[in-house]
Structures are given as structure tokens and as C-alpha cells.
Amino acid sequence: MFVLILLGAITFMGGFVFWSTVGFMDRQTNTVIETDIEGLADVYQRDGLNGLIATIESRIKRDPSRSSIYLVANHRKVPVVGNISGWPNARPDQDGWIEFRLREKSSSDTTQARTRPFLLKGGINLLVGRDIRTLDEMKRLIERSLGWSMAIAMVVGVSAGLLFTRKVGRRLDIISRTSRRVRHGNLSERVPLTGSGDDLDELALGLNTMLDEIQQLLSGIEYVADNLAHDLRTPLSRLHNRLMRLRSETEQEGLDTISIDTCLSEVDQILATFSALLRISKLEAAGQSKALSPVNLRQLMDAAIELYEPLAREHGIVIATELEEISVPGDRDLLLQAVCNLLDNAIKFSLHGGRIDIDLRDELGQTNLRISDHGVGIDHHDRDRVFERLYRGQVATDIDGLGLGLTLVKAILQYHAATVSLHDNYPGLRVLIEFDKARDDEIISS
Amino acid sequence: MDVLVVEDDAETREYLKSELNGVGFRVSVAGSLLQAQETMATNSFDVIVLDRLLPDGDGINFIERIRLQGVTIPVLVLSALGEVRHRVDGLRAGGDDYLIKPFDVIELAARLEVLVRRVASAPATSIQVGDLFIDILGQRVVRAGKEIRLQPREFKLLEYLAQQRDQVVTRTMLLEAVWGLTFDPQTNVVDVHISRLRNKLDSGFDSPLLHTVRGQGYRLAETA
Numbered sequence: 001m002f003v004l005i006l007l008g009a010i011t012f013m014g015g016f017v018f019w020s021t022v023g024f025m026d027r028q029t030n031t032v033i034e035t036d037i038e039g040l041a042d043v044y045q046r047d048g049l050n051g052l053i054a055t056i057e058s059r060i061k062r063d064p065s066r067s068s069i070y071l072v073a074n075h076r077k078v079p080v081v082g083n084i085s086g087w088p089n090a091r092p093d094q095d096g097w098i099e100f101r102l103r104e105k106s107s108s109d110t111t112q113a114r115t116r117p118f119l120l121k122g123g124i125n126l127l128v129g130r131d132i133r134t135l136d137e138m139k140r141l142i143e144r145s146l147g148w149s150m151a152i153a154m155v156v157g158v159s160a161g162l163l164f165t166r167k168v169g170r171r172l173d174i175i176s177r178t179s180r181r182v183r184h185g186n187l188s189e190r191v192p193l194t195g196s197g198d199d200l201d202e203l204a205l206g207l208n209t210m211l212d213e214i215q216q217l218l219s220g221i222e223y224v225a226d227n228l229a230h231d232l233r234t235p236l237s238r239l240h241n242r243l244m245r246l247r248s249e250t251e252q253e254g255l256d257t258i259s260i261d262t263c264l265s266e267v268d269q270i271l272a273t274f275s276a277l278l279r280i281s282k283l284e285a286a287g288q289s290k291a292l293s294p295v296n297l298r299q300l301m302d303a304a305i306e307l308y309e310p311l312a313r314e315h316g317i318v319i320a321t322e323l324e325e326i327s328v329p330g331d332r333d334l335l336l337q338a339v340c341n342l343l344d345n346a347i348k349f350s351l352h353g354g355r356i357d358i359d360l361r362d363e364l365g366q367t368n369l370r371i372s373d374h375g376v377g378i379d380h381h382d383r384d385r386v387f388e389r390l391y392r393g394q395v396a397t398d399i400d401g402l403g404l405g406l407t408l409v410k411a412i413l414q415y416h417a418a419t420v421s422l423h424d425n426y427p428g429l430r431v432l433i434e435f436d437k438a439r440d441d442e443i444i445s446s
Numbered sequence: 447m448d449v450l451v452v453e454d455d456a457e458t459r460e461y462l463k464s465e466l467n468g469v470g471f472r473v474s475v476a477g478s479l480l481q482a483q484e485t486m487a488t489n490s491f492d493v494i495v496l497d498r499l500l501p502d503g504d505g506i507n508f509i510e511r512i513r514l515q516g517v518t519i520p521v522l523v524l525s526a527l528g529e530v531r532h533r534v535d536g537l538r539a540g541g542d543d544y545l546i547k548p549f550d551v552i553e554l555a556a557r558l559e560v561l562v563r564r565v566a567s568a569p570a571t572s573i574q575v576g577d578l579f580i581d582i583l584g585q586r587v588v589r590a591g592k593e594i595r596l597q598p599r600e601f602k603l604l605e606y607l608a609q610q611r612d613q614v615v616t617r618t619m620l621l622e623a624v625w626g627l628t629f630d631p632q633t634n635v636v637d638v639h640i641s642r643l644r645n646k647l648d649s650g651f652d653s654p655l656l657h658t659v660r661g662q663g664y665r666l667a668e669t670a
Contacts, residue, residue, distance in 0.1 A: 234455060237548030241461045244551065248468075271548055306599060307625055310638040337629050344632045405632060 002165070006157045014150045022139050029114065029130055030097075036068070037118045037128045044120050052124075053081045067131050069102070069113050075123030084113075087127065092117060102131070112136055171200050175207065184417060186287055187215045218285055232274065240267050276404040277389065283334075283411040292329035292416070297360055297369065300332065304339045305358065308347060316352050322359040326367050328435045330416050338412040341405045342371050342431055349429070350375035367435035374428040383422040447562055448490065451475045452482040452505070453497045453524070462495065465551040471558070478502045486512075491519055492562045495554070498525035498536070506539045513540040520561040522554070552662045556614045563610070573608040576668035578647070578655055580608050589651065599624065600643050607656070607666040616663035640664055 044052040049072075056070045060083045071082030079086055088100040102113045115129025174191065181189045190211060191204035247260045301323055312319050346356045354374040361368050378386060382393040387410045392403040406420075413420050413433060423430040449471045453459040456477070463473045474489060476482040479502045482494075496505040509521055522543045523536040536544045543557050573580045577590045585601055587594040596604065606623045607615055617636045621627040640656065648654040657665045 233547055234458070238455075238457055238461070240548040241458070241465075241551075245461070245465070275546075303625065307627070307631070307635055307639075310642050311633060311635050314638055333628050336627065340627075340629075340631050348633065 002161050003158055006161065007154065010150050010153050010157070014146050018142065018146055021142055025135055025138065029132060029135060033114070033116050033128055033130060037116060037126065040126060040128065041118065041120060044124070044126075049122070049124060052120075052126075056081055069115055069127070069129035069131065071125075071127040073125040073127070075125070077125055080124075082127070084127075087125070088115070098127075098129075099132075168200065175200075175204060179207070182211060184287070187211065187218065221285065233271065236267060236271050236274070240264065240271070243267060273390075273404065276408060280389065280404065280407050280411045283408075283415050286415060292331060294327040295330040295332045295335055296325070296327045297335075297367065298323045298325050300336055301339060301358060301360060301369075304336060304343055307340065308343045312347050312356065315347055315350065316354075317347060317350050318355045320355060320357050322357075322361075324361050326360060326362055328367055328416070328418075334412045334415065338409045339369075339371075341409050345405060346371055346373040346375070346429075346431075349373065349377075354428070369433040369435075370430055371433075372425045372428060372430040374425065377424065377427055377429045378422055380424075386422070387420075447492045447558070448472045448474070449493050449495060449558060450482065450485060450489075450491045451495045452477075452479065452500065452508075453495070454478065454500050455497075462551070462554075466555065466558075469551070469555045471555070479505070479508045482508070486517070492565075493558050494519055494521045495558070496521050496523050496541075498523060506535055506541070509536075509540045518565075520565055522557060522561060524549075524554075550616075550662075552614065553616045553618065556610075556616050556619060556663065559613050560610055560615075560619070563613075570609070573605075573611065575608055575611050575666055576653070576655055577651075578608075580604060587647075589647065594646055596643075596646060600639070600646070603639060603643055604647070604666075607664065610666070612665065612667045614659050614663050614665050619663070 040052060040055065043055050047054075053072060056072060059068065060066075060070060063083075066083050069082075069084055071084050071087065072080045073082075073087050074080055077087040084102065085105075088098055090098050090100050092098045096116055098115050098117060100113055100115075101110045103110045111131050111133040113129050114132045115127050118126040118128065120126055171194070178189050178191045190208045193201050193204055193208075195201070243260055243264045247257050247264065250257050250260060301321070305319055305321065309319060343356075350356065350373045356374075357370070357372045359370050378393050385391050386393050386406050389407050390403040410420055416435065418433055418435045421432050421434075423432060447470070449466060451459060451462050451466070451473055453462065453475070454477050459475050459477065463475055466473045474485055474491070476485050479500050482496075496508065498505040500508075505523055505525070509523070512519075520542040521540070522545060523541040524545050525536075525547060542561050545554060545557060571581075571583050573582065579588045581587070582605060585598075587596055587601070587604065603620065603624050606620065617634065618630060620636050621630070640658075644654070644656045647656055653668070655666055655668065657667060659665055
């Protein structure tokens with residue numbers, strides 16, 4: 001696009017220069033010839049044919065290089081006096097000009113002549129013109145130099161443009177990469193400045209200032225959330241403790257504790273929800289963690305499966321595994337909680353006597369973990385929403401839960417720069433966790 | 447058993463005092479780290495219950511300080527800061543256990559008992575509970591002369607229950623000690639493991655050894 005515009009502009013400019021110089025020279029030659037004719041016509045009118053012939057002869061004598069062309073001929077165009085051998089055969093063009101080739105008497109050199117015929121009173125034909133050989137050469141020279149300068153301008157322009165685009169593109173790339181890392185939760189990233197103070201530096205500076213402010217706001221939120229956790233959990237803990245005391249007193253009096261137990265489990269539920277929400281928020285605010293040590297995923301899965309295997313067996317469910325020996329940088333406790341939540345769900349939503357397949361593989365440098373059940377599955381339109389806080393899918397309404405399990409799973413995986421997605425297992429649900437390795441290798445150019 | 451409760455919230459402090467009194471602890475209380483230090487200078491304790499966010503500092507720093515002074519009394523850290531990392535911080539600083547608010551006093555009492563007893567007794571190489579003999583070094587279990595085959599994890603579960611014999615062990619204690627889990631799974635998976643262990647341990651014998659304590663947890667004991 002840029003190249004096309006540049007090409008158009010250069011062509012237009014060249015065309016204008018050509019038209020204004022060469023065209024001017026042409027017009028000037030024409031004017032000179034026309035003035036010459038008018039002058040000779042005046043001589044003819046004043047001094048008659050003899051006067052005209054004398055004038056022309058003296059002019060020819062003064063012009064040995066024959067830059068001007070003169071010919072006086074009778075009514076049958078037979079030459080009377082002049083410096084060319086005969087009347088040209090060519091017919092005049094629509095503006096009354098005749099151009100023809102003229103051969104030198106002594107050599108075979110030919111030149112181009114531009115002439116204008118004029119009919120004088122008494123049937124006398126007058127032909128006045130100029131040798132335009134030098135003019136033509138001049139034209140060619142201008143054409144050539146214009147052509148070259150246009151070509152040079154094109155090459156210089158296009159390469160300068162490309163260089164500029166590359167440079168701007170590279171810096172835009174740095175900015176977009178920084179923003180990508182920020183989006184992945186690394187809020188401490190900043191766009192490097194070149195110090196040139198140009199528009200892109202201004203943009204980078206603006207972005208960096210904005211990120212500073214966001215980071216400050218987020219740490220403020222974290223601070224508030226921490227205090228809120230402490231402040232709200234203390235009274236809730238007291239309520240829990242009072243109910244516990246009431247329960248033991250009621251029990252000692254030999255009375256029924258069912259309604260107190262209900263209250264207790266309600267308070268516990270509120271506390272559990274609150275803790276889970278707080279945990280999710282903290283994980284989300286933490287972004288992607290950097291200081292992670294390698295966690296052996298196979299051992300982690302083995303531990304989780306070992307914990308859940310008896311429960312699965314009780315439900316008549318078989319857990320089939322295919323686990324490769326793979327480690328990822330991570331927080332073992334958090335990852336274990338994530339896979340336990342997923343296993344818990346897989347068993348909860350499985351049909352009795354089903355099978356759960358777990359496989360852990362390295363696929364093209366990417367670690368993929370799949371947990372597939374043959375249970376009730378999740379409706380297509382519910383699949384994104386189940387990751388939202390407190391959202392419970394259609395089939396989950398009959399089963400205990402806070403609606404935070406998958407939200408926590410997602411938050412934990414985000415913290416590990418991993419993604420989780422839900423797919424149909426025909427029948428059942430297949431959970432796919434992808435640990436992206438590429439992100440660790442990203443190199444920042446400056 | 448003497449316990450020092452360091453907690454700035456007066457109501458929680460009094461509640462802990464009366465509840466722990468109720469299950470047989472002699473309780474002293476302190477509302478700040480300074481008070482705790484003063485009380486510890488004139489009294490001896492078997493175990494300390496320490497809140498994290500106190501008016502004059504973080505309980506974690508207090509543990510580090512007393513450990514440097516050579517105090518080895520086990521400390522259970524109590525806090526509303528329920529993050530895994532906080533827990534790791536607490537244990538790294540020299541805390542012996544970590545409990546998140548809110549908690550059942552039963553859970554707290556059970557953990558305190560374990561802490562005190564762990565300090566008092568040297569690690570055993572074998573444990574006898576009634577007619578059940580557990581050879582910890584040889585990983586063998588025999589009941590009334592009959593060998594019981596256990597899987598490694600079942601053995602670990604039994605070993606932990608046996609080490610706290612006659613005491614209530616809660617589900618979260620088991621999850622932590624046997625599986626290394628620092629969170630409560632959504633479903634009660636521990637119950638299933640316990641019932642499998644119970645099947646191997648008690649079926650075919652007249653008196654059960656592995657008891658469920660309703661609303662609290664489990665206990666390995668000769669009598670219910």
C-alpha cells in the first residue's frame with residue numbers, strides 16, 4: 001500500500017516536471033517560428049517578393065549551421081529560395097505543423113525539423129521552421145535524468161519506508177508482548193523506553209504510568225481483602241464458637257441438637273464459601289507466579305488418585321491411567337487441590353459403574369493432562385459459565401457444593417500459566433489442562 | 447497439661463479458656479506478645495496457642511524470637527490467614543502446627559494433645575493396642591496372632607492412629623499427616639479409607655479397635 005502511494009506520487013511529480021520543462025521548450029519553439037512567419041509576412045507585404053527573398057537570403061547567410069529553416073516556393077510548391085532542397089511531402093497536422101526528417105547535403109546525418117507553412121498573397125508558399133535536433137536531445141536528456149531520479153527516489157523511498165516500518169513494528173511488538181505478559185498476570189512488567197522521546201516512547205511512558213497505577217490499586221485491594229478476611233472471619237468464628245458451646249450445653253441437658261447442628265453447618269458453609277472466594281481472589285490477584293519449583297505431575301496424580309481410588313471403587317468406578325513422567329514449575333499444594341477438585345467432580349458426576357480415564361502426556365513440548373469421565377457431562381452452553389464464581393450447572397443442583405470448585409481450579413491453573421477447558425467425552429466430560437511451555441522461553445528484545 | 451493462649455480478641459480468648467478447661471487443660475491467657483513473654487517468664491507451659499495478628503506484632507516473629515532464646519515448647523499457630531503459604535511461613539518459623547480460624551475446639555484440643563505427647567515420648571518402633579501389635583520398623587501388623595496385610599497407605603494411616611492411641615484424631619489431622627493435604631477435599635474421602643482399614647482390622651474379631659467419634663473424628667483404642 002505504502003509502496004503504491006509512493007509510486008503514484010513519484011510518477012505524478014516526474015510527469016509534472018516533464019510537462020513543464022519539455023512542454024515549455026516546445027511551446028517556446030512554436031512561438032519563435034510563428035513570430036518569424038509574422039515578421040516575414042510583413043516584409044513581403046512591404047517590400048514584395050524581392051524584399052522577402054533578399055531578407056531570407058541574408059538570414060541564411062548569417063546561419064551557416066542551419067538552425068533555422070526557410071523555403072519560399074511558387075504556387076506549385078517549386079522552390080524559389082531557401083536552405084532546403086524541396087517542399088516536404090508530409091501533410092500538416094491539425095495545428096498546421098509539418099515535421100520531417102532532413103538529410104545533410106554533405107553527409108548521411110539526418111535531423112528532425114519542425115516547420116510551419118504559410119500562404120502569402122499571390123500564391124507564394126512560405127515554409128519557416130527550426131532544426132529541433134538539439135531540442136530532441138534535450139528532451140531525451142530530461143527524460144533520462146527524470147527516469148533515473150524517479151528510480152532512485154523509489155528505491156530510497158521504499159527502503160527508508162521499510163526500515164522505518166520495521167523499526168516501528170519492532171517497538172510495537174515489544175509493547176504488545178509486554179501487554180500480553182501483563183494480561184497473563186505479571187503486573188510488574190513495563191515497556192522499555194528508548195529514551196528518544198518520540199511518539200512511541202510517549203505511548204510506552206503512558207502505558208507504564210497506567211500499569212503503575214493499576215498495580216498500586218490492586219495492592220490496595222489485596223490489603224483490604226486481607227483485612228476483610230480477618231475482620232469478617234473473627235465474628236463468624238465467634239458465632240461458630242457460641243453455637244458449639246450452645247450445642248454441648250443442650251446435649252448435656254439431654255435435649256435435641258438438630259436445629260443447632262443445622263445452624264452450625266450453615267455458618268460453616270458461609271465460612272467455607274468466604275474462604276474459597278478469598279482464596280480465588282488472592283490467586284487471581286497474584287497473577288502468574290514466578291518463584292515455582294518443579295512439581296512431578298505423575299507423582300502428584302498418583303497421590304490424588306490414591307486418595308480418591310477407594311471412593312471411586314465404592315461408586316463402582318474404575319480409574320484408568322496413562323501417566324508420563326513430567327514435571328512442571330508449580331506449587332504442589334495448589335496443584336494437588338486443583339486435581340483433587342477435578343477428580344472429586346468426575347466421581348460425583350459419574351454414573352455408577354463408569355470409568356474415569358486420566359492421561360498425562362507431553363504433546364509437542366506441551367504438557368497436557370486429561371481427566372475424562374463417562375458421567376452426565378456439562379451442557380455446551382454451561383461450559384464457560386461453570387468457571388464463574390458460585391455458578392452451578394443444571395445437573396449440579398441436586399449435588400452438594402459451593403459452585404466454587406471449578407473457579408478455584410481455573411484460578412490455580414492461571415497462577416501456573418496453564419489453561420483448563422471442558423470438552424464432550426461422548427458421553428461425559430473431558431477436562432483438558434494445558435501447561436504451556438512456550439511462555440517460559442519468551443525472550444525480550446530491547 | 448498447661449497451655450498458654452495468646453489471642454487479642456477477648457471473647458475468643460475467654461471462649462478458648464473455658465472450652466479447653468472443659469476438656470482438662472489448665473489455661474493461662476495473654477492478650478499480646480509482651481504479656482505472653484511476661485507470663486512465660488514466671489510459669490512453665492506444655493504448649494502454646496498463638497494467634498498471628500496481634501496488636502504488638504506477628505506471632506511468627508514471636509516464635510522465631512523464643513526459638514532463638516532456646517525455648518522448645520511446642521507452638522500451635524492460630525490464624526484467619528488461611529493461605530497455604532502462611533501456613534508454610536508459620537511452620538518454617540518454628541511453629542509445630544497451624545490451625546485456621548474458625549476451628550472446632552475438639553480439633554484444637556486433639557492437636558494440642560498430639561503436640562504435647564510428641565514432645566514427651568520418643569518415637570516408638572512398635573505399638574501395642576489391645577491384641578493388636580504394630581511393628582513400625584518391619585511394617586507388619588498382627589492381631590491376636592493373625593497377620594493383617596495392609597497397603598502402604600493403610601499402614602501409614604494405622605501408624606498415625608496408633609501413635610495417638612486413645613485420643614481423638616480429626617479428619618483434617620489425618621489428611622495432613624497421612625496424605626500431606628493442606629485443604630479439605632469436597633467429599634469426605636477419609637471416611638472411605640477408614641472403613642477399608644476397619645474392614646481389615648476389626649472384621650472377624652469380637653471387639654472393635656477403630657472407633658468413630660461422632661462429629662469429631664476417629665480413635666484407635668481398646669475400649670470405645
